[in-house]
Amino acid sequence: MLSETGLKRIQVGSFVSPKYVPQMADTGELFQRIKRKPGVNYTSLWLNDKGFRKALTAHEVDIDPRLLFYPSEAFAQSNNNCSSADMREKQRDWVRLYTEEGYTVDAAYVMTAFGCNLEGPIPQERILDDFRFILQLCEEEDIPVPILVIADTMGWGNPEAVKRMVGALREMSPEARIGMHIHDTRGLGIANLHAALSMGVDMFESSVAGLGGCPFAGHGHARAAGNVCTEDAVFLCHELGIETGIDLDKLIAAAGKAEEIIGVPLMGRVMHTGGLDKYRKAS
Amino acid sequence: MLSETGLKRIQVGSFVSPKYVPQMADTGELFQRIKRKPGVNYTSLWLNDKGFRKALTAHEVDIDPRLLFYPSEAFAQSNNNCSSADMREKQRDWVRLYTEEGYTVDAAYVMTAFGCNLEGPIPQERILDDFRFILQLCEEEDIPVPILVIADTMGWGNPEAVKRMVGALREMSPEARIGMHIHDTRGLGIANLHAALSMGVDMFESSVAGLGGCPFAGHGHARAAGNVCTEDAVFLCHELGIETGIDLDKLIAAAGKAEEIIGVPLMGRVMHTGGLDKYRKAS
Structure with missing residues (x-):
């Protein structure tokens, strides 16, 4: 629904510790399941190298x-x-x-x-x-x-x-x-x-x-x-x-x-x- | 509780038609029951002469x-x-x-x-x-x-x-x-x-x-x-x-x-x- 609004950048989730932030544990899966619209960036948050690596290897994350x-x-x-x-x-x-x-x-x-x-x-x-x-x-x-x-x-x-x-x-x-x-x-x-x-x-x-x-x-x-x-x-x-x-x-x-x-x-x-x-x- | 906050003017209720605005029907009673603090004004709303008359005759309404x-x-x-x-x-x-x-x-x-x-x-x-x-x-x-x-x-x-x-x-x-x-x-x-x-x-x-x-x-x-x-x-x-x-x-x-x-x-x-x-x- 957000993709269809005209927003150009949507932060989908965070690649952070699933232990400390269980709310974001399935961010990788979420990236696999969202329906994308061309021209929209689907980004994520990370707080350290490990999170950045996860973002790089996850499904089609627009890296910002x-x-x-x-x-x-x-x-x-x-x-x-x-x-x-x-x-x-x-x-x-x-x-x-x-x-x-x-x-x-x-x-x-x-x-x-x-x-x-x-x-x-x-x-x-x-x-x-x-x-x-x-x-x-x-x-x-x-x-x-x-x-x-x-x-x-x-x-x-x-x-x-x-x-x-x-x-x-x-x-x-x-x-x-x-x-x-x-x-x-x-x-x-x-x-x-x-x-x-x-x-x-x-x-x-x-x-x-x-x-x-x-x-x-x-x-x-x-x-x-x-x-x-x-x-x-x-x-x-x-x-x-x-x-x-x-x-x-x-x-x-x-x-x-x-x-x-x-x-x-x-x-x-x-x-x-x-x-x-x-x-x-x-x- | 509002009286004790330092507010100097509190609109307590409205003298309006109880038929059209039943929510405010007991404004008169409310004025009888509130605990007052000296120096605080307890005011009301009215929209016509009738309402104003009600405010005048109700219990200790500060008329503004x-x-x-x-x-x-x-x-x-x-x-x-x-x-x-x-x-x-x-x-x-x-x-x-x-x-x-x-x-x-x-x-x-x-x-x-x-x-x-x-x-x-x-x-x-x-x-x-x-x-x-x-x-x-x-x-x-x-x-x-x-x-x-x-x-x-x-x-x-x-x-x-x-x-x-x-x-x-x-x-x-x-x-x-x-x-x-x-x-x-x-x-x-x-x-x-x-x-x-x-x-x-x-x-x-x-x-x-x-x-x-x-x-x-x-x-x-x-x-x-x-x-x-x-x-x-x-x-x-x-x-x-x-x-x-x-x-x-x-x-x-x-x-x-x-x-x-x-x-x-x-x-x-x-x-x-x-x-x-x-x-x-x-x-």
């Missing part, structure tokens, strides 16, 4: 090589079982590994960019320092600068903090494309997305019906910890006059299906009320 | 006289059973009625200010025309200009439309206080509130846990049709460094109680995850 930075020491330990500094140094190996396999880095993520449930507030300078490292790494390894992704992993961001962060990052790297990974943990997801849009950010990671959430992020309540809701984000864009190429009604139908499968009310809004086009057409 | 404008013809008929023009003319009688009873108008609302599920889009000029009428009426009746409330009754607003509307209204009346009544029908509630805040709007109507919704607004799905969520709005303000005088934890507890009473998961976010202060204190 990423670098991951963990300015929060506590979250680096909890999510990746290594130190923040080690994780940073490992990224150099990842760049080489991706290059060896014939890929270039697509995006570089700095996690918990506005604060961390496990560690508390993280100074903006610490986040910018990771982005500075990324730019330097790209120069050293002679690779193009990837999309720089500000990841609000724990939902600590607010619209003004988003604008400050995007502004500071743009000042550091005026030509880089900037993306955001947004969680709507505390209700500010769409406001943060709008703030980022207003600063020229044009790549967002969201989830259908607002599903999701990281099991190691220390969220209080699973239902509210997912990514910003795709349908609500698309609705916002359309209302602002931004073309997305996405069919909102089809997306709403997919969200409804997700709710049916999960069997509990999901947090998306426009999925429950519908968009405005029908009223505009009728009038 | 309002004027109501219905630029949508279809919603005027559906919600008030009269024409948009009749409703507008009636407001002159309301001003006189309030004056007779010793009250001054506190706020004037223009409903469906961004569009109407029943009528479709409403041109901005039509909305501004109602506000112009209000200003003229105040001059003619020699009363102070009340809070001018932009009411997004059906959740049609988006952050840029909000900024345009507030800007246009401020241009028309630079000294008036501007308020917003926000519904989070389609997920843009907090983004709209932030947009309004950024334009200097400092009076908002919200509901605990995002409860509510008008039975005559043609919403698709009751769960998603309520006002913007009070806790999420307060959380936003605190994150932006805006003092509200409200204890977020107590507010979250009240929202949890509402969820318990209603018996279905409610749409508030921060009520399910908690604020950020605990993480900041711990670090």
